Amino acid sequence: MANIPEDLRYSKDHEWIHVEGDIATIGITDYAQHSLGDVVYVDMPRVGDKFGTHEAFGSVESVKAVSEIFTPVGGEVTDVNNAVNDTPESVNNDPYGSGWMVKVKMDNPGEADAMMSAVEYEEYLEASA
Amino acid sequence: MAEELKKTPLNDVHRELGGRMVDFGGWDMPVQYTAGVIEEHMRCRTKAALFDVSHMGEIWVDGPDAIAFVNRLTTNDVRSLVDGQAQYSALTNDNGGVVDDLLVYRFGPEKLLLVVNAGTTDKDWDWINSRHTDDDHCSLTNASGEFCQIAIQGPDATGILQKMTDTDLSAIKYYHFKEGWVDGVEAIISRTGYTGEDGFEVYADPGCAEQLWNKMLELGRYGEADGILPCGLAARNTLRLESAMSLYGHELGDDITPYEAGLGWIVKLQKGTFTGCGRLQKQKEEGITRKLVGFEMTEPGIARDGCDVYINGQKQGTVTSGSPAPFLKKNIGLAFVPTDFANDGQELKIDVRGKQIAAKIVPTPFYKRQK
Numbered sequence: 214m215a216n217i218p219e220d221l222r223y224s225k226d227h228e229w230i231h232v233e234g235d236i237a238t239i240g241i242t243d244y245a246q247h248s249l250g251d252v253v254y255v256d257m258p259r260v261g262d263k264f265g266t267h268e269a270f271g272s273v274e275s276v277k278a279v280s281e282i283f284t285p286v287g288g289e290v291t292d293v294n295n296a297v298n299d300t301p302e303s304v305n306n307d308p309y310g311s312g313w314m315v316k317v318k319m320d321n322p323g324e325a326d327a328m329m330s331a332v333e334y335e336e337y338l339e340a341s342a
Numbered sequence: 343m344a345e346e347l348k349k350t351p352l353n354d355v356h357r358e359l360g361g362r363m364v365d366f367g368g369w370d371m372p373v374q375y376t377a378g379v380i381e382e383h384m385r386c387r388t389k390a391a392l393f394d395v396s397h398m399g400e401i402w403v404d405g406p407d408a409i410a411f412v413n414r415l416t417t418n419d420v421r422s423l424v425d426g427q428a429q430y431s432a433l434t435n436d437n438g439g440v441v442d443d444l445l446v447y448r449f450g451p452e453k454l455l456l457v458v459n460a461g462t463t464d465k466d467w468d469w470i471n472s473r474h475t476d477d478d479h480c481s482l483t484n485a486s487g488e489f490c491q492i493a494i495q496g497p498d499a500t501g502i503l504q505k506m507t508d509t510d511l512s513a514i515k516y517y518h519f520k521e522g523w524v525d526g527v528e529a530i531i532s533r534t535g536y537t538g539e540d541g542f543e544v545y546a547d548p549g550c551a552e553q554l555w556n557k558m559l560e561l562g563r564y565g566e567a568d569g570i571l572p573c574g575l576a577a578r579n580t581l582r583l584e585s586a587m588s589l590y591g592h593e594l595g596d597d598i599t600p601y602e603a604g605l606g607w608i609v610k611l612q613k614g615t616f617t618g619c620g621r622l623q624k625q626k627e628e629g630i631t632r633k634l635v636g637f638e639m640t641e642p643g644i645a646r647d648g649c650d651v652y653i654n655g656q657k658q659g660t661v662t663s664g665s666p667a668p669f670l671k672k673n674i675g676l677a678f679v680p681t682d683f684a685n686d687g688q689e690l691k692i693d694v695r696g697k698q699i700a701a702k703i704v705p706t707p708f709y710k711r712q713k
Contacts, residue, residue, distance in 0.1 A: 277379060
């Protein structure tokens with residue numbers, strides 16, 4: 214079964230966020246990386262780019278497919294994990310750790326609370342299976 | 343209600359091995375197993391890999407006119423084959439377009455086996471029958487359900503298969519075959535493949551598929567780091583693309599001629615009349631207006647099938663296949679472009695989801711095995 218850490222919040226598009234103050238770290242879930250297969254490239258935004266809620270900020274490419282990644286929370290990009298493109302397999306092997314993608318300074322931190330908890334995301338995955 | 347997917351005799355085995363099953367032209371096939379497409383691809387290039395290709399179609403042509411009949415429907419010269427030899431060829435329509443690409447096996451002067459693509463087997467069967475008249479003294483038999491086909495490919499493939507048969511595999515040259523026994527099972531052992539590696543395709547009774555497959559995994563030391571791996575459709579595609587082999591429905595189709603697809607070497611105009619030869623003769627004399635080329639991306643980004651190709655700001659063509667190349671560690675593809683631009687080094691822009699990403703035309707095949 215997919216690994217779903219307790220301390221993160223989840224979106225229906227299979228992104229996770231980790232909140233510290235008004236900064237949200239964003240990546241894709243274990244379920245998402247497994248569905249995609251071997252990741253070979255991540256198209257990232259730039260630091261300073263601004264995104265609204267649920268806007269496409271980049272894409273993850275596997276050998277077989279490409280999937281857009283959306284910002285579950287609106288805000289300004291403060292950091293980008295460019296190391297991911299040196300070791301794209303980290304998105305598969307460590308999606309919640311070294312496979313993180315961007316950090317965003319949230320316009321409205323309340324948006325994070327509206328996202329799914331680990332329990333809710335697990336139910337969501339079971340319901341859509 | 344969707345039509346039920348067709349299954350090869352190895353369907354249960356794929357599931358047991360953790361195969362991720364997808365609908366492939368109406369067949370329930372593994373796109374990858376647990377190792378993942380990159381590892382599967384690399385293992386085929388460096389060790390050995392196993393592919394279930396039982397979904398391919400097989401058609402027997404028997405009788406005194408077998409060679410003349412198949413020669414009339416295909417572009418290559420069937421008369422040049424000797425017993426025990428196979429030939430890559432194309433079935434063409436009246437416009438010289440490709441109905442399908444296929445292998446023609448010569449078992450004897452009056453016995454040929456046509457091996458065609460899975461998704462086009464019914465179309466090919468109908469087409470071949472529509473061109474068969476009472477004057478053609480040969481019978482046609484669709485034997486697609488009577489064979490399993492397992493491809494064992496890679497540098498270690500011959501060594502593994504040799505442990506299963508008394509037939510001297512070193513005596514079978516590339517694009518040749520022998521009838522023999524593999525693990526006690528009557529089989530056709532063909533030195534052919536779709537990966538760019540050395541290897542064999544083994545045809546046998548579908549009831550023996552599991553036995554042969556499992557024995558190959560066992561003798562190939564499946565599970566060990568340098569052992570054999572089963573490969574799914576995803577690795578099959580990246581392997582053939584690195585080797586710049588055509589995939590029907592991508593580089594080949596009813597409105598694409600062999601010349602346009604870079605397959606002029608399988609068109610033998612001098613052999614006499616065959617379906618579509620008039621148009622092909624004309625193309626040969628006048629030249630083609632579009633041509634299949636290989637390209638690699640020179641900026642980050644991956645071209646995918648169907649992406650538009652721009653040259654000097656104008657849309658000039660379309661990507662037929664595009665993918666990361668796991669062994670070459672580049673992003674590569676094939677595309678049709680106007681002949682005037684089909685030169686090595688030509689700069690291209692590929693429209694990848696609205697962004698123009700730079701690429702350049704390179705020689706094919708992208709990957710060539712060291713012999």
